[in-house]
Amino acid sequence: MEFDPPRAPEFEGFFAGLGRQELCFPRCNGCRRFHWYPMKHCPHCQGSDIGWQTVAGPAHLYSWTVVRYAFDPDFAGQLPYTVALVAFAEAPGVRLVSNLIEIEPQELEIGLALEPQFPGDERVLFRSAPTRA
Numbered sequence: 001m002e003f004d005p006p007r008a009p010e011f012e013g014f015f016a017g018l019g020r021q022e023l024c025f026p027r028c029n030g031c032r033r034f035h036w037y038p039m040k041h042c043p044h045c046q047g048s049d050i051g052w053q054t055v056a057g058p059a060h061l062y063s064w065t066v067v068r069y070a071f072d073p074d075f076a077g078q079l080p081y082t083v084a085l086v087a088f089a090e091a092p093g094v095r096l097v098s099n100l101i102e103i104e105p106q107e108l109e110i111g112l113a114l115e116p117q118f119p120g121d122e123r124v125l126f127r128s129a130p131t132r133a
């Protein structure tokens, strides 16, 4: 299945990061806070000096929904699938919408440690991360 969403120019830093197998989010150089989605002005201080910051640290499951009905027939073969809100310890306030893989719905819980997977097609997916002792 081909999924080719239109790409707004303000997302270029995010997709450039994916090309390097990195997650990058906009961070204001004035107040140093992150935001998501990309914006021309910082939603916290209204500054316009915004850069891209690579976020390498741990991710966790903020919330999710399990999709069991294909509103678009193209997705029928993938049911059920999980759409997640993923949060990042290094990027407070960022919650990225993504898909979870290799995790059964009954395993899902808020705060579940996640790690990114970069399939090389300009997506990022997340799977359960090994928990550290």
Ligand SMILES: [Zn+2]
Pocket (backbone or CB within 6 Å): 028, 029, 030, 031, 032, 033, 042, 043, 044, 045, 046, 047
């Ligand atoms: Zn700011």
